[in-house]
Every structure is written in structure tokens, then in C-alpha cells.
Amino acid sequence: MPPHAIAYAELYVADDREAAGFLTDNLGFVPVAAAGPATGTPDRRSTALRSGEVILVVTQALGEGTAVARFVEAHGDSIADLAFSCADVRSAYDRAVLAGATALRAPTPALTGGDSQYATVSGFGDIRHTLVAAGEGLPLLPPDRVWALLPAAAEAGGPRPALDHVAVCLEPGTLRKTADFYEAAFDTPYYSSEYIEVGGQAMDSIVVRNADGGITFTLIEPDDTRLPGQINRFLESHNGPGVQHLAFLVDDIVGAVRSLGDRGVAFLRTPGTYYDLLTERVSGMADRIADLRETNVLVDRDEWGYLLQIFTRSPYPRSTLFYEYIQRHGARGFGSSNIKALYEAVEREREVAGR
Structure with a gap:
């Protein structure tokens, strides 16, 4: 059986206390568990944090030459693992390997307790996917280390998000191959696609999504026959493909932004x-424009409805990974027309300023 949801995302960082501090102090995440030398993991220190349905794990290397240290040296602070929850780890592992994923760890007993197993396979770039057994307790944590649960803390005020989608930047010419691989390996078939032109720049995108929407990737590659743009800058700063942003789904985006x-x-x-x-x-938005203008929230509409979205600035040294907040009112798209609309708005503002 294929994976059905993203269990957690693990960030490898140069300074775990600073990275975890941003998630707690700024985004309202709550630490729920810790791992490191005190729990039998001598080469790294990890904190698992939770907000709503989203679990992020922040990990720092405690020595040079480790896998964590090498990843951070190559890519900066970035997501290294997007874990998938599975009803059957063995069958999900076998399917992924048969489809061409590199076997990084065959199914093995989890260290988090119980009788469950986990496995690890490769994804795009240096990203890996840990396959974890679903239903083994909440929250699902990286199963390759022993965790100490932290005292329960009341979640701070603010949004209680779910993970809407993961945006991925790919090298030119690899989009279709990557989409095909994810469909074959993880049963996330083609959902939609769009070619976006912004001035002299252009990018191509494919969304892959599993049946219940628990795994949704927006895959993006730059058109290298056009002028370089933001995707090219990401690939240069990140030193290759990676997660550009995580999109958090909320019920009240204006309240969340405030x-x-x-x-x-x-x-x-x-x-x-x-x-x-x-x-x-976008029709029907006249009574909301004041709030949207005040909070800088963007609007997009498709044939099913509309969505509201906004992007944070990257808090990380290489300015690659950032976060999106999104609220859906029936819309099934991902706000791609906002890229062009923002470009046109900036150009109009420049024209007015130049008069």
C-alpha cells in the first residue's frame, strides 16, 4: 500500500536553538519531544515541534563530517526529510525501490518503541523520505532515535494549521521525470500543471497529489531559455533542488497574519x-479589500472558488526556505496567477513613480 500523508518534515540547520526559537516564538509551534546525547543519539540534537496538525523536527549536527553537517554545508538550513506515514512500510518501501528510489535503509525496527518498522528511500535532489508506520501514536516522530517527551504545554495563540502542500524547486529539464517518479514510487499522480510567464522569465510546474490529498507537491522548474528568476536563485543558493516552501492551511488567514x-x-x-x-x-472581493490590503494577503480564483495566501520572508541565512499561509474557499489551485499579478502590480507602481 502506498503512503497516505506527510508525517513530519525534518530541517537540518546550523543552529537548532535559533531555528527552533523562530518556530516557537514567531510561528507559535510548541516543542513536544527532544533527542540527542542524553537519549542515546551522540552525533546530533533534535527538537520536534507541533502546531495544529503540522510536525516539524529541527536537527543540528554535533560534530563535523556527519550526514547532518554535510547536508547543511551543501544546502544551508533546509528540509532534509519529508516523512510519509504508511499502513504497510514494507510494501511502500518495495514499491518505491522498484520505481527507482535508492534504498537508504531497508525496513528495520523503530527505536521509538512498539513493534513498528520504518524505512528510508531517496526523493528529489538530496531529499529523503522516511516511511513510518501510521497509527503508532501522536505525534509521529523520526523513528531512528530515542525521544524524550517534553512536558505538555498549552499551544500559544495563533493559527492551528494543517499542511496544504510542499513547493519544490527542480533543475531545468527534470520536471516531468520527477513527476513520473513520484507517481510510480508513491502513488501521487499528476493533478494539474501550468506554464507561467512573468516578464522575461518563465517557469513550468506540475502538481502531484495522492488520492486523499495528504501528500501534495508543487514541482517547479525554470525555463532556461528565458531570463533567470526566483527559481534559478533558489537553485543557486540551495546548491541544487530542494523544498522552497511549506504551505500551512488555516481557517482565518487575516486573523493569522495579524x-x-x-x-x-x-x-x-x-x-x-x-x-x-x-x-x-477577482470578482466578489470588494468588501474584503481593506483587510486584505492591510495584511498584504493575496487572492486567486479558479473555477471552483477562491483562495487567500501570503508568504513569509525566509528566516534562514541563505534565504531559501520560507513558509506560506493559505486559506481555501473552494479553490483547488495554488495561486499561480498571483505571480503574474504581482509582477504587473510592481511594474505599474514603477511607472507611476517614474512620472
Whole structure:
């Protein structure tokens, strides 16, 4: 049986206390477990944090030359593992390897307790996917180390997100191959695609998604026949393919942005001309424009409904990984038209300033 959801994302970082501090102090995550030398893992220190349904694990190397240290040296602070929960780890592992994934760890007993097994296979770039047994307790934690549960703490005020999707930047010419691999290996078939032109830049994207939406990847590659843009900059800064952002699904994005702003989260700002043009681009939003303008929230519409979204600035040294907050009102897309709309708004603002 294939995987059915993303269990957790693990970030390898140069400074785990700083990275965990951003997630707790700014994004409102709560530490739930810790691992390291005191629990029998001498080469790294990890903290698992939770907000709503999202589990992030922050890990720092405690010595040079380890896998964690090499990853951070190559890519900076970045997501190294997107773990998948599975009803049957062995069958999910066998399917992935048969489809061409590199076997990094064959099914083996988990160190987190119980009779469950886990396995690890390769994904895009240097990303790996740990396959963990579903239903072994909450939260699901990396099973290759012993964890000490932390005293229960009340979750801080703010959004209680679920993971909507993961955005991935790929090298030019690898998009279709990667999408085909994820369908064959993890049963995440083609969901949608779009070619986006922004001025002299362009990018191609394919969304792959499993049947219940628990695993959704937006795969993006730059068109290398056009001018370089943000995807090229990511690939250069990250030194290859990687996770560009995690998108957190919330029920009230305007309230979430205000709460997160009060906690010091820096969001990308939207030019005022974007909102001047909004009613022409998206109908039925006139009564919301004031709140959206105040919070810099973006709007997109498709045939099923509309969505609201906003992106944080990257808190990491290489400015690669960042976070998105998204609220859906029926829309099934991912806000791609906002890329073009923002570009046009910026150009209009420049024209006005130049008069």
C-alpha cells in the first residue's frame, strides 16, 4: 500500500536553538519531544515541534563530517526529510525501490518503541523520505532515535494549521521525470500543471497529489531559455533542488497574519496597485479589500472558488526556505496567477513613480 500523508518534515540547520526559537516564538509551534546525547543519539540534537496538525523536527549536527553537517554545508538550513506515514512500510518501501528510489535503509525496527518498522528511500535532489508506520501514536516522530517527551504545554495563540502542500524547486529539464517518479514510487499522480510567464522569465510546474490529498507537491522548474528568476536563485543558493516552501492551511488567514505579525513574523509586502486592480481580476472581493490590503494577503480564483495566501520572508541565512499561509474557499489551485499579478502590480507602481 502506498503512503497516505506527510508525517513530519525534518530541517537540518546550523543552529537548532535559533531555528527552533523562530518556530516557537514567531510561528507559535510548541516543542513536544527532544533527542540527542542524553537519549542515546551522540552525533546530533533534535527538537520536534507541533502546531495544529503540522510536525516539524529541527536537527543540528554535533560534530563535523556527519550526514547532518554535510547536508547543511551543501544546502544551508533546509528540509532534509519529508516523512510519509504508511499502513504497510514494507510494501511502500518495495514499491518505491522498484520505481527507482535508492534504498537508504531497508525496513528495520523503530527505536521509538512498539513493534513498528520504518524505512528510508531517496526523493528529489538530496531529499529523503522516511516511511513510518501510521497509527503508532501522536505525534509521529523520526523513528531512528530515542525521544524524550517534553512536558505538555498549552499551544500559544495563533493559527492551528494543517499542511496544504510542499513547493519544490527542480533543475531545468527534470520536471516531468520527477513527476513520473513520484507517481510510480508513491502513488501521487499528476493533478494539474501550468506554464507561467512573468516578464522575461518563465517557469513550468506540475502538481502531484495522492488520492486523499495528504501528500501534495508543487514541482517547479525554470525555463532556461528565458531570463533567470526566483527559481534559478533558489537553485543557486540551495546548491541544487530542494523544498522552497511549506504551505500551512488555516481557517482565518487575516486573523493569522495579524497574530503572526504581532509575534514578529515578516511577510512579503504587496504593492498597493495589486489591490487597485483586484476587483477587475477577482470578482466578489470588494468588501474584503481593506483587510486584505492591510495584511498584504493575496487572492486567486479558479473555477471552483477562491483562495487567500501570503508568504513569509525566509528566516534562514541563505534565504531559501520560507513558509506560506493559505486559506481555501473552494479553490483547488495554488495561486499561480498571483505571480503574474504581482509582477504587473510592481511594474505599474514603477511607472507611476517614474512620472
